[in-house]
Amino acid sequence: MEREPNIVISGASQRIVEDGVPFKVDIYKLEGGGGWSLEVVTEDGTSIVWDDLFEDDRAAFEEAVSAIRSEGAVAFASGGSNVVPFKQ
Numbered sequence: 001m002e003r004e005p006n007i008v009i010s011g012a013s014q015r016i017v018e019d020g021v022p023f024k025v026d027i028y029k030l031e032g033g034g035g036w037s038l039e040v041v042t043e044d045g046t047s048i049v050w051d052d053l054f055e056d057d058r059a060a061f062e063e064a065v066s067a068i069r070s071e072g073a074v075a076f077a078s079g080g081s082n083v084v085p086f087k088q
Helices: 059-070 075-077
Strands: 007-009 014-018 021-030 037-042 048-050
Touching: 014 059, 021 059, 021 075, 037 059, 037 075, 059 075
Parallel strands: none
Antiparallel strands: 007 021, 014 021, 021 037, 037 048
């Protein structure tokens, strides 16, 4: 039986506060995999995951901060124009 690959969590993953709004930035990849995944989680637990992988974890972190700043922290946390809610 083949074992499942481990998930590698980047040291660049961290909690940040932008304009008084807290975010959790998670950067991870599969062990032995090629590119880093980026996920930003808002205070209410909403998860925003980027479709594209990043060459390195620092680039992923910089993209998270850039996206939050360009959308505006409150708009980003509230869903902004780029978030599609799940139907229940």
